[in-house]
Amino acid sequence: xxxxxxxxxxxxxxxxxxxxxxxxxxxxKSGEVHALMGPNGTGKSTxxxxxxxxxxxxxxxxxxxxxxxxxxxxxxxxxxxxGLFVAFQEPVSVQGLRFINYLRTAYSSLHPDExxxxxxxxxxxxxxxxxxxxxxxxxxxGLNEGLxxxxxxxxxxxxMLILKPKFIILDEIDSGLxxxxxxxxxxxxxxxKENGAGIIIITHYQRILDYIKPDFVHVLINGRIAESGKGDxxxxxxxxxxEYYKGGEVDAKIN
Ligand SMILES: Nc1ncnc2c1ncn2[C@@H]1O[C@H](COP(=O)(O)OP(=O)(O)OP(=O)(O)O)[C@@H](O)[C@H]1O
Ligand SMILES: [Mg+2]
Numbered sequence: 001x002x003x004x005x006x007x008x009x010x011x012x013x014x015x016x017x018x019x020x021x022x023x024x025x026x027x028x029k030s031g032e033v034h035a036l037m038g039p040n041g042t043g044k045s046t047x048x049x050x051x052x053x054x055x056x057x058x059x060x061x062x063x064x065x066x067x068x069x070x071x072x073x074x075x076x077x078x079x080x081x082x083g084l085f086v087a088f089q090e091p092v093s094v095q096g097l098r099f100i101n102y103l104r105t106a107y108s109s110l111h112p113d114e115x116x117x118x119x120x121x122x123x124x125x126x127x128x129x130x131x132x133x134x135x136x137x138x139x140x141x142g143l144n145e146g147l148x149x150x151x152x153x154x155x156x157x158x159x160m161l162i163l164k165p166k167f168i169i170l171d172e173i174d175s176g177l178x179x180x181x182x183x184x185x186x187x188x189x190x191x192x193k194e195n196g197a198g199i200i201i202i203t204h205y206q207r208i209l210d211y212i213k214p215d216f217v218h219v220l221i222n223g224r225i226a227e228s229g230k231g232d233x234x235x236x237x238x239x240x241x242x243e244y245y246k247g248g249e250v251d252a253k254i255n
Contacts, residue, residue, distance in 0.1 A: 002030055002166070002196050003029070003030050004029070004030045004066065004067055004083065004166045004167070004196075004198060005027065005028070005029050005030075005065075005066070005067055005068075005198075006027070006028040006029075006064075006065070006066055006084075006166075006167045006198055007027050007028075007063070007064070007065040007066075007068075008024060008025060008026045008027070008028075008047070008051065008062075008064055009025055009062055009063045009064070009065070010023050010024070010025055010061065010062040010063070011023070011024040011025070011047075011050065011059065011061075011062035011063075011064070012024075012059070012060040012061045012062050013043075013046060013047075013050050013057050013058065013059055013060065013062075014057075014058050014060060015046065015056060015057060015058070019060075019223070020043045020046045020057075020223050021043050021046055021047060021050065021223045021224075022222075022223045022224045023062075023224060023225075024043075024047060024062070024220070024223070024224070024225055025225065026200070026218060026225070026228075028167060028198040028199070028200060029198055030166070030196045030197070030198050031193055031194075031196055031197070031198065032193075032198050032199070032215045032216065033189070033193055033199045033201060033212060033213070033214045033215050033216075034198075034199065034200045034201070034214060034215065034216045034217070034218060035200075035201050035202075035203060035209055035214035035216070035217045035218070035231075035234055036200055036201070036202045036203075036217075036218050036220060037202075037203060037204070037217060037218070037219055037220070037234065037237055038219055038220035038221055038226075038242070039221070039242045042220045042221060042222060042223060043220055043222075043223040044171065044202045044220055045088075045089050045171050045202070046223075047169075047202075047220075048086050048088065048089075048169045048171045048200075048202065049086075049088075050064075051064060051071075051079075051084065051086065051169060052076060052079060052080075052084060052086040052169070053071070053074060053075060053076040053078075053079045054076070059072060066082045066083060066084065066166065066167065069082065071084075077109060080106070080109060080110060080165075081109055081110060081112075082166075083110070083165050083166030083167055084165060084166070084167050084169075085159070085160055085163055085165035085167070085168050085169070086168075086169040086170075086171070087153075087156035087157070087159070087160060087168070087169070087170045087171060087173050088156075088171050089171040089172045089175070089202075091144050091152045091153070091155070091156055092143075092144065093142065093143060093144035093145050093146075093147070093152075094142060094143040094144070094145070095142045095145055096142050097142055097143045098139075098140060098141070098142065098143075099138060099139055099140070099141055099142070099143050099144075099155075100122060100125060100139040100140065102143050103125065103159065103162060103163075104116065104118070104121060106159070106163055107121070107162065107163055110163055110164070110165065111164070122139060124162065125139055125158070125162060126139060128158045128161060128162065129158065131184065131188075132154040132155075132157060132158055132181070132184055132185075132188075133154070133180065133181065133184065134151060134154055134155065134158070138151075138155070149176040150176045150177050150178060150181055153173050153174075153175070153176055153177055153181070153185065154177070154181055154184070154185060156170075156173060157173060157184075157185045157188045157189070158188075160188065160189075160192055160197075161188055161191060161192060164195065164197075165197060166196075166197060166198065167197065167198045167199070167200075168189075168192060168197050168198070168199045168200070169199075169200045169202070170189070170199065170200070170201050170202065171202045172202055172203060172204070173185060173189075173201070173203075173208075174203055174205060174207065174208040175203075175204070175205075182207065182208060182211070183211060185208075186208055186211030186212045187211075189201070189212045190211075190212055193212075201214065206234055206235060206238045209231070209234045213231050214231045214234060215230070215231060216228060216229070216230060216231070217229055217230070217231060217233040217234045217237070219233070219237060219242075219245065221242065221245045226245045227245070
């Protein structure tokens with residue numbers, strides 16, 4: 001298995017003049033699954049957007065690295081090329097951008113040395129569409145165009161498997177999924193893990209973590225990591241709620 005490291009180091013981020021993330025440090029290695037949890041508005045999606053390089057998010061200090069290479073000054077597509085894939089909480093639709101063309105371009109940019117056989121690629125995508133319970137005609141649709149919420153999430157999981165990135169951030173991939181889809185998507189995440197990807201799952205629910213056991217769990221409160229622990233911390237969070245962190249942070253134990 002490849003050994004890669006995604007390092008989010010002492011990250012401070014603001015949107016406009018509002019400071020959102022404060023001193024966030026998370027280190028993800030190949031084959032690890034990290035769960036990032038925390039109340040609404042605490043900055044989880046901000047972290048996903050910042051790592052991928054969305055321009056609205058201003059990094060005041062701190063560093064992002066993959067295998068020691070600094071990402072801070074790289075464009076979104078350049079970060080993707082370094083092996084980063086982010087499935088957003090609200091996947092965008094792009095009218096007129098055929099899904100298969102988008103995917104092919106993304107794949108080639110991620111794996112520039114591989115010669116892609118188009119026919120085989122399309123077959124593979126169609127097979128995965130079936131695996132995710134999606135119609136094969138989706139290859140020809142505009143990117144996410146006219147898809148239901150749950151269909152979009154499944155399409156994100158499909159992209160994750162096809163693109164084979166080194167690091168994956170899934171922002172609430174489980175929200176809006178029906179029970180069957182949740183199982184399939186969880187299986188897909190396990191597959192990505194087995195293939196050596198390092199994964200951050202942002203979620204509000206224990207349920208997906210029953211299917212895919214996280215190695216580490218981080219709790220983000222008011223933009224700060226209030227606690228980090230092993231996988232079973234997720235269950236504890238569900239039991240005690242975020243009230244527990246009110247009025248002070250528990251020392252982060254693991255990073
Ligand atoms: N473009 C923006 N302009 C101004 N404020 C923003 C913007 N995007 C996010 N915020 C604010 O930043 C804070 C963190 O938002 P973020 O979306 O990261 O939260 P979250 O932890 O993902 O919440 P949720 O669990 O509801 O998805 C919130 O207070 C939000 O209102
Ligand atoms: Mg969010």
